[in-house]
Amino acid sequence: MTDQRSVRVTFKGGLVGRLFKVNGSDRWYLSYWHAGQEYRETTGTADFDTAKAKLKAKLEEMAAVRRGAEAFVSPKAKRVTVGELLDALQDDYELRNVKGLAQAKAHMAAVREAFGGWRAMEITPEAVDRQIERWRAEDIADATINRRTQLLGQAFRFGQSRGRIAQVPTFRHLAENNARQGFFAPGTFDAIVAALPEHLRDVARFGYATGWRRGEILPLTAANVDMRLGELRIGDSKNGDGRVIPLRNEDGSLNAVGQIIERRMNGRRVVHKDGREEIVPLLFHRKGRPIVDFRKRWKAACKAANAPGALFHDLRRTFAHDAAEAGNDYRTIMEWTGHRTTATFMRYRISSLAGMRRAASRVASFRGAQPVSAVVVPLAQAAERRS
Secondary structure, rough: OOOOOOOOEEOOOEEEEEOOOOOOOOOOOOEEEOOOEEEEEOOOOHHHHHHHHHHHHHHHHHHHHEEEEEEEEHHHHOOHHHHHHHHHHHHHHHHOOOOOHHHHHHHHHHHHHHOOOEHHHHHHHHHHHHHHHHHHHHOHHHHHHHHHHHHHHHHHHHHOOOOOOOOOOOOOOOOOOOOOOOOOOOOHHHHHHHHOHHHHHHHHHHHHHHOHHHHHHHHOOOEEEEEOOEEEEEEEEEEEEEEEEOOOOOOOOOOOOHHHHHHHHHEEEEEOOOEEHHHHHEEEEEEEOOOOOOOHHHHHHHHHOOOOOOOOOOHHHHHHHHHOOOOOOOOHHHHHHOOOHHHHOOOOOOOHHHHHHHHHHHHHHHHHHOOOOOOOOOOHHHHHOOO
């Protein structure tokens, strides 16, 4: 029987399958059916008895699928790697022009390094847990780990939606208790600016003066500026909304942002090595080239200013803190920073001891000015008295 090229095999319990060979190969292949479609897989062996045992195992697996005890995984799905799922997700992000693509790619790179060569069906919650432990051992923040595992989950769900894989495992979500509370005192900020290269100083000053995100600052061009109206506009931002900020004070003079923008508008003239002159559109650039990643230079400047660990994003927190301490209402500050919800903005509204002392003093002063009374006054009546 074993010298035949195709053999029908029957097992106890009514399981029936087929083993066959293809031209040019001594290995046996197995054949089985699911949902009206034939599937073929190699057994990886030329030994008939070994191939027969593998066929039996496959038929028992398919019987479990029919009972609903297991999910069906096609041979093609078994070969899909995590790297391929991430490639498909990245292509989808680029096609839809998803915001934060650069950051997503950075997180994907870490996931690729950990799991890129794994087959998707090999990924289990336990395997991801072990990787989470390794990332934590490298002092990776829990929030960053969550972004990575979320992208891994998105890659699986997208693959499932396209029919490439059958199952999507569930990954652990860590509690994020690492919200930063840092903001810059003026002296510290000035020291950091002084330690930065010339082409990055106005980038930092602009972030300090507006609370804008780095990804909103670096792409700014002259087309975003209207010096006649005294406005800086962006048509889109991380939250999907446009934004406009004034460049002039009420008396018509340039405000802090306007002074930076005027300087950057005048700094667009670039002289190349060959003597060519060019007016570049970018407001923030390095000899005409876009500024992309300056984390190393920022880190070095913070270290030189005795502020190790400070982030560029702390400028956003600093603006929210200082603007609120100056007495501005939250809605106006949110229009500057681009926060869409008050809940998100309040994460940036950092309290300082000085501010808390002022609040305590104001409460004490208010209470000291109230008439002494043993009668409980209804809130509405108390409001009428104050007015």
